[in-house]
Amino acid sequence: MRLLVPPARVLVRAPSWLGDFVACEPVLRALCERWTTDGCARMLTFAAPAPLLALLDGRFTGVLRVPVARGSDPDLDAWRGHDVALLLDGSWRSAWAAFRAGIPQRAAWASGGRAPLTTFAVSPALERGRVPLGLGVHGRDARRLPRPFAAACVELAGLLGLDVRDRVPRLEPDADALVRAAQRLRARGIDPDARFALVNAGGRNGSAKTADPDVLARVGRLSALPLVLVCGPGEESNARATLARLSGTSAVLLDDPVPHLPELLALLALASACITADSGPRHLAQALSKPVTVLYGPTDPRHSAEHAPNIRGLRAEIACGPCHREVCPLFGEAERACMRALAFADAGPERERSGYSRSQPASTPWRST
Amino acid sequence: MSIASTNPTERALRLVIRAPNWVGDLVMATPVLEAARENKRFVAVRVLVRKHLVGVLADGPCAGLVEPLASDADEVRAYRAFEPDAVLLLTNSFGAALRAWRARVPTRAGAALSGRRALLTHSVIPPTRDGRRVPIPTAHLLRDVAGLLGILVPDLHPRLGVRAELVAEERAMLERLGVDHARGYVLCCPGAAFGAAKLWPPERFAEVLDALYLERGWRGVVTGGPGEEALVGAVAAASRRDAISLAREPRDLERLKALVRGSKLLLVGDSGPRWYAAAFDVPCVSVMGPNFPELTATSLERARIVRVEGLECAPCLERRCPLGHHRCMRELSAQRVLASALEVST
Numbered sequence A: 001m002r003l004l005v006p007p008a009r010v011l012v013r014a015p016s017w018l019g020d021f022v023a024c025e026p027v028l029r030a031l032c033e034r035w036t037t038d039g040c041a042r043m044l045t046f047a048a049p050a051p052l053l054a055l056l057d058g059r060f061t062g063v064l065r066v067p068v069a070r071g072s073d074p075d076l077d078a079w080r081g082h083d084v085a086l087l088l089d090g091s092w093r094s095a096w097a098a099f100r101a102g103i104p105q106r107a108a109w110a111s112g113g114r115a116p117l118t119t120f121a122v123s124p125a126l127e128r129g130r131v132p133l134g135l136g137v138h139g140r141d142a143r144r145l146p147r148p149f150a151a152a153c154v155e156l157a158g159l160l161g162l163d164v165r166d167r168v169p170r171l172e173p174d175a176d177a178l179v180r181a182a183q184r185l186r187a188r189g190i191d192p193d194a195r196f197a198l199v200n201a202g203g204r205n206g207s208a209k210t211a212d213p214d215v216l217a218r219v220g221r222l223s224a225l226p227l228v229l230v231c232g233p234g235e236e237s238n239a240r241a242t243l244a245r246l247s248g249t250s251a252v253l254l255d256d257p258v259p260h261l262p263e264l265l266a267l268l269a270l271a272s273a274c275i276t277a278d279s280g281p282r283h284l285a286q287a288l289s290k291p292v293t294v295l296y297g298p299t300d301p302r303h304s305a306e307h308a309p310n311i312r313g314l315r316a317e318i319a320c321g322p323c324h325r326e327v328c329p330l331f332g333e334a335e336r337a338c339m340r341a342l343a344f345a346d347a348g349p350e351r352e353r354s355g356y357s358r359s360q361p362a363s364t365p366w367r368s369t
Numbered sequence B: 001m002s003i004a005s006t007n008p009t010e011r012a013l014r015l016v017i018r019a020p021n022w023v024g025d026l027v028m029a030t031p032v033l034e035a036a037r038e039n040k041r042f043v044a045v046r047v048l049v050r051k052h053l054v055g056v057l058a059d060g061p062c063a064g065l066v067e068p069l070a071s072d073a074d075e076v077r078a079y080r081a082f083e084p085d086a087v088l089l090l091t092n093s094f095g096a097a098l099r100a101w102r103a104r105v106p107t108r109a110g111a112a113l114s115g116r117r118a119l120l121t122h123s124v125i126p127p128t129r130d131g132r133r134v135p136i137p138t139a140h141l142l143r144d145v146a147g148l149l150g151i152l153v154p155d156l157h158p159r160l161g162v163r164a165e166l167v168a169e170e171r172a173m174l175e176r177l178g179v180d181h182a183r184g185y186v187l188c189c190p191g192a193a194f195g196a197a198k199l200w201p202p203e204r205f206a207e208v209l210d211a212l213y214l215e216r217g218w219r220g221v222v223t224g225g226p227g228e229e230a231l232v233g234a235v236a237a238a239s240r241r242d243a244i245s246l247a248r249e250p251r252d253l254e255r256l257k258a259l260v261r262g263s264k265l266l267l268v269g270d271s272g273p274r275w276y277a278a279a280f281d282v283p284c285v286s287v288m289g290p291n292f293p294e295l296t297a298t299s300l301e302r303a304r305i306v307r308v309e310g311l312e313c314a315p316c317l318e319r320r321c322p323l324g325h326h327r328c329m330r331e332l333s334a335q336r337v338l339a340s341a342l343e344v345s346t
Helices: A018-023 A025-037 A050-056 A092-100 A149-159 A175-187 A213-221 A236-245 A261-270 A280-287 A344-353 B023-028 B030-038 B051-057 B072-082 B094-102 B138-147 B164-176 B202-216 B229-238 B253-262 B273-279 B334-344
Strands: A010-013 A044-048 A064-067 A084-087 A105-109 A120-122 A126-129 A197-200 A227-230 A251-254 A273-277 A292-295 A311-316 B002-006 B013-018 B042-050 B066-069 B086-089 B107-111 B122-125 B185-189 B219-222 B265-268 B284-287 B303-306
Touching: A010 A025, A010 A092, A018 A025, A018 A050, A018 A149, A018 A280, A025 A044, A025 A149, A044 A050, A050 A064, A050 A261, A084 A092, A092 A105, A105 A149, A120 A149, A149 B138, A175 A261, A197 A213, A197 A280, A213 A236, A213 A273, A213 A292, A227 A236, A227 A261, A236 A251, A261 A280, A273 A280, A280 A292, B013 B030, B013 B072, B013 B094, B023 B030, B023 B051, B023 B138, B023 B273, B030 B042, B030 B138, B042 B051, B042 B072, B051 B066, B051 B253, B066 B072, B072 B094, B086 B094, B086 B138, B094 B107, B107 B138, B122 B138, B164 B253, B185 B202, B185 B253, B202 B219, B202 B229, B202 B265, B202 B334, B219 B229, B253 B273, B265 B273, B265 B334, B273 B284, B273 B303, B284 B334, B303 B334
Parallel strands: A010 A044, A010 A084, A044 A064, A084 A105, A105 A120, A197 A227, A197 A273, A227 A251, A273 A292, A292 A311, A311 B002, B013 B042, B013 B086, B042 B066, B086 B107, B107 B122, B185 B219, B185 B265, B265 B284, B284 B303
Antiparallel strands: A126 B122
16 A cells, blocks of 8 residues: 555654654655655654654754643644554554544554554564563463564555665764763863763653663673773663763763753764663664664563664573563562672673774674675 | 573574575574574574575575475484474474474474464464455564564574685686676576566566666576476567677576575566575665565565556466466566666666
């Protein structure tokens, strides 16, 4: 079905999660290129939370941006008048909004009870049978297959007639944000032109995905580079706990105020490497082709095993994981064992081997001979 | 991407990978083969490949793992001799799953297609719409299946190798036939093992080759597989700029790698050599008729897929046009293909 063809008026509801938002960037870019070629970029609308849309500042000229507040209904007036809604998020609310806005063609994944609200719904792939080796939790029935989100976006867009030639998510830091990030680093005694590693020391309180301060500090200590710790709003306690465990090293924490997303992107662009849990900043670093050490906790690495030549992952294979739970349901020694049992001692040599440099090539390192 | 795992639940496994039977699918599977080879969970890996396809993997990163299969009986024998703990079925055939089951391989992973779900211990059910499978890139499906055995494939760029002696040999052969290597050549593979429905008229291939000679100075070189000599000859005969036919020269899948790698552009139907071009980063124009473009929608950075849009009967996936008009190919003009060729090769 060829719905994504200019001059159709297309509204793309991009995901609300940072990692998924970055993963869908190739589709946004391909749409913009196609519509711009036909001189009708103004027929495109990208809807997403405002902080995420800010990551696209300076790009996609002409495309209308409609901020969506998390947890509230979208502005239906801004949604009305489109021919096609491409719903790349997983929320029922956005499918309902597209329906109520009278958008005649609504394409999405058929999950979360959204199929009746759409006109083109694709049921996601499933896995069935025994537990995948080293991955997945037990269950005999067919269950949703963990797949790279970027690939799923490209597939959905492809089924609607859009070719996405370059499938690697790419972000560019805003020039102003770069200047601000460099000034901020200098103020804290870090030379922005020298090599440093950026450590994402944040994470929601109680979240199973949040990197354990002990593990994070021990991985950080293996780095020969100065460390710059960052966190998101409300995540300062974990970051401060990590900083406390890094006493005696050249580590600084940028928490006053915490960097907003464009500034975080700029900091990552200036950094030589990144250490993070499997959360949004990992995807930002990946979109900048930076070497990243990822501490996998309860997440399945299959979700993000794509365009990842510079990724070094550390994970523990334990019977209860990857469980994908927001909060670990276990107690005592078993609590958050997936995060605490990481093979952190293996991180140092691998990170050095990955060859840090200010500008890593975006292409894959292996080429046919 | 590499992952260091503590406390792996499985260790020291012996893995067999049953490789695809189509050239294109086999090339697309090469990132999976390499990821499996590097996965520390497996102490030994064998790749079972149909004998006529062995040349595809020759000189590549996984050439040392290859075990050729002359027959189905060979496949069962290979399982029994190697005694694998797991088999990764990268073909979608029922027979391959049945043979792995008969050989009592304890872990059998593959896509739940062709009615073989009951034969597999681990399976992927591809995305569906209204209960019917929707076309997704084959490379994505191969990666999904590999994930069932804990094999992560972070990069889908195909990997092939070709040895320097073969490159030199083919280069000398082309020189002998009149190719000026200073100017370069465009390689044309007009055939398709799948069936006549995928064939574009020879005179249009010739028209594009002639136009490229005038525009870029690239000599046309036409080649094909066994049994395609007449088609290769027809394209060369229709050329008014002396395109070179390789119908009488030694041709095989291994030599084809050297030819593709040395070319300025590959002009091809919807067939396996397109994936050679992807592996060697050679610009490529693929003329597509009865197939779903979504099935092959990877490695598009230097490829252009040209097809007729809006036909009610397409894609039919038939080997011969069931309606007899073959509009999906006959309505595709040489000018469109030429325009794509000029665009992709700039």
